[in-house]
Amino acid sequence: xxxxxxxxxxxxxxxxxxxxxxxxxxxxxxxxxxxxxxxxxxxxxxxxxxxxxxxxxxxxxxxxxxxxxxxxxxxxxxxxxxxxxxxxxxxxxxxxxxxxxxxxxxxxxxxxxxxxxxxxxxxxxxxxxxxxxxxxxxxxxxxxxxxxxxxxxxxxxxxxxxxxxxxxxxxxxxxxxxxxxxxxxxxxxxxxxxxxxxxxxxxxxxxxxxxxxxxxxxxxxxxxxxxxxxxxxxxxxxxxxxxxxxxxxxxxxxxxxxxxxxxxxxxxxxxxxxxxxxxxx
Amino acid sequence: xxxxxxxxxxxxxxxxxxxxxxxxxxxxxxxxxxxxxxxxxxxxxxxxxxxxxxxxxxxxxxxxxxxxxxxxxxxxxxxxxxxxxxxxxxxxxxxxxxxxxxxxxxxxxxxxxxxxxxxxxxxxxxxxxxxxxxxxxxxxxxxxxxxxxxxxxxxxxxxxxxxxxxxxxxxxxxxxxxxxxxxxxxxxxxxxxxxxxxxxxxxxxxxxxxxxxxxxxxxxxxxxxxxxxxxxxxxxxxxxxxxxxxxxxxxxxxxxxxxxxxxxxxxxxxxxxxxxxxxxxxxxxxxxxxxxxxxxxxxxxx
Numbered sequence: 001x002x003x004x005x006x007x008x009x010x011x012x013x014x015x016x017x018x019x020x021x022x023x024x025x026x027x028x029x030x031x032x033x034x035x036x037x038x039x040x041x042x043x044x045x046x047x048x049x050x051x052x053x054x055x056x057x058x059x060x061x062x063x064x065x066x067x068x069x070x071x072x073x074x075x076x077x078x079x080x081x082x083x084x085x086x087x088x089x090x091x092x093x094x095x096x097x098x099x100x101x102x103x104x105x106x107x108x109x110x111x112x113x114x115x116x117x118x119x120x121x122x123x124x125x126x127x128x129x130x131x132x133x134x135x136x137x138x139x140x141x142x143x144x145x146x147x148x149x150x151x152x153x154x155x156x157x158x159x160x161x162x163x164x165x166x167x168x169x170x171x172x173x174x175x176x177x178x179x180x181x182x183x184x185x186x187x188x189x190x191x192x193x194x195x196x197x198x199x200x201x202x203x204x205x206x207x208x209x210x211x212x213x214x215x216x217x218x219x220x221x222x223x224x225x226x227x228x229x230x231x232x233x234x235x236x237x238x239x240x241x242x243x244x245x246x247x248x249x250x251x252x253x254x255x256x257x258x259x260x261x262x263x264x265x266x267x268x269x270x271x272x273x274x275x276x277x278x279x280x281x
Numbered sequence: 282x283x284x285x286x287x288x289x290x291x292x293x294x295x296x297x298x299x300x301x302x303x304x305x306x307x308x309x310x311x312x313x314x315x316x317x318x319x320x321x322x323x324x325x326x327x328x329x330x331x332x333x334x335x336x337x338x339x340x341x342x343x344x345x346x347x348x349x350x351x352x353x354x355x356x357x358x359x360x361x362x363x364x365x366x367x368x369x370x371x372x373x374x375x376x377x378x379x380x381x382x383x384x385x386x387x388x389x390x391x392x393x394x395x396x397x398x399x400x401x402x403x404x405x406x407x408x409x410x411x412x413x414x415x416x417x418x419x420x421x422x423x424x425x426x427x428x429x430x431x432x433x434x435x436x437x438x439x440x441x442x443x444x445x446x447x448x449x450x451x452x453x454x455x456x457x458x459x460x461x462x463x464x465x466x467x468x469x470x471x472x473x474x475x476x477x478x479x480x481x482x483x484x485x486x487x488x489x490x491x492x493x494x495x496x497x498x499x500x501x502x503x504x505x506x507x508x509x510x511x512x513x514x515x516x517x518x519x520x521x522x523x524x525x526x527x528x529x530x531x532x533x534x535x536x537x538x539x540x541x542x543x544x545x546x547x548x549x550x551x552x553x554x555x556x557x558x559x560x561x562x563x564x565x566x567x568x569x570x571x572x573x574x575x576x577x578x579x580x581x582x583x
Contacts, residue, residue, distance in 0.1 A: 011380070012384065015380045015381060015384055016384075018377065019381055022377075022456075023398065025417070025424070026402065026453060028413075028417045028423050028424065029410065029413030029414055029416075029417045029418075029453070030405065030409070030413055031417075032412075032413050032416035032417040032422065032423065033409050033412050033413045033416065036412075036416055043421070044421040046423070046426060085314075086314045086315050086318055087315060089311035089312070089314065089315070090311060090312045090314065090315030090316070092308070092311055093308050093309050093310075093311040093312040094312065096308060097305075097306070097308055097309060099303065099305050099309060100303060100305075105312065105316060108316065108319045108320075108323075108324070109315070109319060111319075111323065112319065112323045114506070114510060114560075114564070115327075115510075115557050115560065116510055116513055116514030116533070116556060116557070116560055117514055118514045118516060118533040118536055118537065118553065118556065119514070119536075119553045119554070119556040119557040119560065120323060120326060120327050120330075120553070120557070121553075122330065122536055122537070122540050122546075122549045122550060122552075122553040123326040123327055123329055123330025123331075123333065123550050123553060124322065124323075124326040124327075124330075125540070126326070126329070126330065126333065126540070126546045126549075126550065127325065127326040127329055142322060143322075145318070145322065146322050146323055149315060149318055149319070150319065153315060203403070207403075207406060209406075209407055209516070209517055210514065210516060210533075213516075213517075214537070214541070224406060224407070224408070227406070227408040228407070228408055228517055228521075231408050231411065231412065231521055232520060232521065239412075242408075242412065243409075243412055246406065246408050246409035246412055247409070249406055249408070249409065250404050250405055250406060250409050253403075253404035253405075253406065254401070254404045256404075257400075257401070257403060257404050261397070261400075
């Protein structure tokens with residue numbers, strides 16, 4: 001009780017006031033889009049003239065959202081599976097072995113996260129077009145893998161470090177071969193970590209604008225990029241339909257985030273990543 | 282080679298053994314796909330871009346693109362415009378998340394709810410944020426309506442299609458990350474250190490200033506860098522909410538414009554390289570500052 005009394009100062013109220021001001025405005029920003037997506041006509045007044053749901057149907061048809069969502073899903077799932085297949089073994093090697101040049105390898109995995117996506121996205125897109133991969137679904141998948149593989153490596157390394165290596169040694173003593181150790185000992189222990197990293201990669205990939213924007217062609221756009229084009233080409237379509245699509249995007253991201261939060265404690269995972277980054281400098 | 286290794290097979294085994302002692306064995310093969318991937322899809326394109334930036338499309342010496350970038354005010358100023366957006370945004374996000382995270386450390390009622398609400402903006406995405414800012418902060422939006430109803434202003438305060446709209450959007454998208462990182466760094470500091478200081482009679486400010494802040498500052502530097510990376514590569518919001526041809530003509534717009542609209546991949550790569558260099562300079566400055574601070578155990582799990 002004494003502790004609470006000690007810290008309850010005007011500063012505390014200021015913190016709460018600033019936070020509430022931020023949250024109220026944030027709610028306003030979100031509500032403005034949601035209300036507009038349901039409005040018949042809204043111009044200059046406090047509340048739209050009438051409410052309707054037909055913009056969602058329009059958006060679904062006009063923007064071919066089914067195809068866009070299909071592409072988004074295909075790209076994200078491919079990125080998740082491939083980045084886990086490449087990243088988890090690498091994380092295992094980094095976690096279990098100390099070898100000359102380890103810092104260099106860690107730095108190589110760190111750079112794609114520290115350099116802004118546009119800065120490496122433009123040369124990457126040029127290279128992908130040179131190999132005739134630009135504008136295709138595989139180009140988008142490869143581009144999105146660039147930050148995802150290092151992300152899996154950097155989140156999984158601390159996770160594997162905390163699995164006691166004596167367990168593997170014990171299994172080997174009991175006569176298990178490498179394959180048996182992997183399938184019956186390591187894999188079950190790795191599943192929670194892999195699941196957590198995969199869901200975060202999924203959220204990142206669905207939300208990744210820059211790299212997809214730079215590498216996608218007309219038939220390989222994900223939802224974010226379609227949204228961007230529909231908004232930057234404003235005037236052609238009803239803004240309400242764009243808003244409806246934005247709401248659909250946010251709802252799907254929200255579902256993903258809620259699922260992610262069920263499996264991961266975000267602060268803990270971030271700590272691990274952060275520490276890893278610090279150590280790697 | 283010693284005489285004990287004279288036979289053929291033991292020598293091979295010994296080499297493998299010696300390598301294994303230095304940590305090199307077959308497990309490292311697992312690293313190969315990952316390293317090959319980073320080399321092929323990150324390092325190679327990056328170096329390719331670097332090479333391309335020295336082969337200007339319009340001819341001239343190898344540095345012609347760089348000379349053009351720094352000679353044309355319209356291009357040169359993008360660095361300054363981007364820094365003017367990115368630095369305050371990163372600073373505000375970090376500085377705002379410290380007191381909130383500090384408050385959320387102890388047993389606060391509704392902690393989980395507040396954390397969730399603060400993290401939810403991650404799901405909004407640039408376009409919904411942009412649309413929302415335009416409608417909410419626009420001249421006929423709710424924000425300006427409330428200001429006028431309270432007689433705080435006469436006309437509409439211009440908050441969109443300029444610097445402020447982009448800054449808001451950067452704060453909305455960057456704050457959740459800064460908050461999550463700061464919270465996790467704070468949770469890594471042993472609370473008994475502060476309790477000890479409290480027992481010795483330190484007030485909250487003294488405890489924060491001399492105990493928590495020095496322990497937190499490495500984490501804050503890292504948080505600042507990561508938030509700055511996000512803010513520095515601002516692209517969609519600068520176009521959608523900003524004034525992309527003048528006051529928010531940020532460096533990524535210039536880069537995409539050169540490569541995607543003028544099809545001058547050489548110039549696009551040049552601007553991308555300049556972007557990476559500016560980014561690394563800022564990170565280096567922050568980390569140098571951080572290196573002069575206290576480095577040591579934080580006492581907790583971190």
